[in-house]
Amino acid sequence: MAMADQEAKQSFRLSMLIYDSRYRAMTIQVVALILFIIGAGWLVNNAAQNLAALGKPLSFGFLSQPAGYDINQRLIEYTSQSTHGRAAIVGLLNTLLVATVGCILATILGVTIGVLRLSKNWLVARLMTVYIETFRNVPVLLWIVFTMAIFIEVFPAPREFKGADPSATMKLWDSVALTNRGVFIPKPVFESGSGIVGIVFLLSLVGIWFFRRWARAKQEATGVILPTFWISLGIFFIPAIATQIILGNPISLEYPVLKGFNFKGGLHLRNSFLSLTAALVIYTSAFIAEAVRSGIMAISKGQTEAAAALGLRYNRIMSLVILPQAMRVIIPPLISQYLNLTKNSSLAIAVGYMDITGTLMGITLNQTGREMETVLLTMLIYLTISLIISTAMNVYNNSIALKER
């Protein structure tokens, strides 16, 4: 080896960088890297020069200036006197809210549909195919605008609930109001003593975990299968509800009531939030369903047959044999669907949902004229969210990966 090296060194000529396959790959990479650095440098420099020429050097000072505009959906305290920075955080939280709710619902819906699409029942399987093909093949922006239009045109305005003989009434024993401004639902109000109910509930969760562990150990030792689902369900609800009753209902519900122009009290789920979430969920769930279907189909039929030969029923074959293995195929495409959903949520602006693109990259950009800064910040934020999602999902993916023993 040392001999060969020395020989190569001695006879090294510049032309070998191109003609010698030992060096060529390296040469190409170095050249590409240099070109890339020059290209990037040129872009950055050009932007900086042009901004300076416009008299707008990069500066983030506007983030601490008062924003001056109001935001309807705020998860944290915010008024028009708060800063642009805070407005950006309000927007970010709104983005995270749709993304989280959207991913959870899309997963539930997508897995259900994906499994049902493989159903032996012809009608069910076909219906699911229609669902997938319809929702997957129309741009999500159209679904967002469409759901919003339905909300605005189909549901009644709050003023139609007024008067002695109103043309619209509240649903579900006067607890829910469906209006074209959104859905008003009862809101839990926590009075003293509700902490105890909360603790009891948390204890029940711990209890469920221990119970399941115990049930599993028992099954492994004796083969007896307990109805874990029903018992868990019982532990989930009964102790908390019992404490709630014993303590005289410390957690009460505040119902929405029509007052003046709008419904007051209760929780207001704005139609911008609902239509955005609904559209993202139905759209993404169609893709998730396909990922789930391909994951299941990737597991060889022999597995099902072997499990059936052991006497397992269909549900158990699915949950014990097929899905755990299918997960390995499903998770990677699922990660990209979560990322897509999160990024697609930036279409929020179409229905006036105040996410990060609506606040920071929308109104703030417009009122301050800081295009470069706000766009860079927004990109950075989306990049960070996406990286967090994919890291988390990759960790999960590794944890369920095939472990060779």
Added chain:
Amino acid sequence: MKNTVLFGTVAAASLAAGLASAGTLDDVKAKGELACGVSTGLVGFAAPDANGNWEGFDVSVCRAVAAAVLGDANAVKFVPTTGKTRFTALASGEVDMLARNTTWTFSRDVDLKFTFVGVNYYDGQGFMVPKELGVSSAKELDGATVCIQTGTTTELNLADFFRSNGMSYEPVPIETNAEAQQQFLSGACDVFTTDASGLAATRATFENADDYVLLPEIISKEPLGPLVRQGDEQWGDIVRWTLNALISAEELGITSANIEEMSAGTNNPEINRILGTEGDLGGMFGLDKEWAKRAIAANGNYGEIFEKNIGENTAIGLARGLNAQWKQGGLIYSPPFR
């Protein structure tokens, strides 16, 4: 080696940038058309008619500038912009000027680096509500849901108005006037607020316009006018004086009907200077002598443009009010042509 290349490209790039920002007039002449940012559709101010021709009060300003600069009032590319996209469109050079119901404010002038060349409509922010609500004053709007266009002075005024009156409201942010109409007509918002002229123009398109009323309060000053990028004085002057020519023409009685006759020469020296029969004002900013004549001939003078698009005999029916000539007690006033 690497550095030379880098510096070379950078130098070339900054040279190109410098060129692009300097001569808007040359750019427009080279393109053969004026890119003019207008609204996405506000009947009376800027909207395409049934044949796709843009017309309206703001559109006429674009056409006058195109006529002055290019000799053709139709050599305009109208770029529809929303309240939010308009400034980016102008700053990035996508449009050469904006004539889009845009309020002249300190921060837009100073911080956003634009130059407002004048005011073509003195306005203020108003409120429109359905009659059925039985509201007679903006002070009764506590708790109302309000539709507002984002990226406007409207949303800032609104926040201030409600806060200073100790009232709360639910803002519904909206991109374009068309969306605002849809939400407002279906009752998804109780109130629609924007410039009073915009409200009148919007209301005029409603099927049952009488079911809606404008509230008496005007909560802000909204001087609307055309604007250009800061830093190109020559171009700014051209747009400014085109607007002034339209205004002076009304004051001096030059109309689209008598302009040919007057350009034969009159005994009013200012008219002669405007129409190019005396002196060479146009030459001072790189245009020919007849620039203003063409600008006025394109759509008539300021008063004619007003009456044709938004005046009392149109469906919009705006009175001249503040926008009358200074001699009639209004604020419309052009510096002298000399």
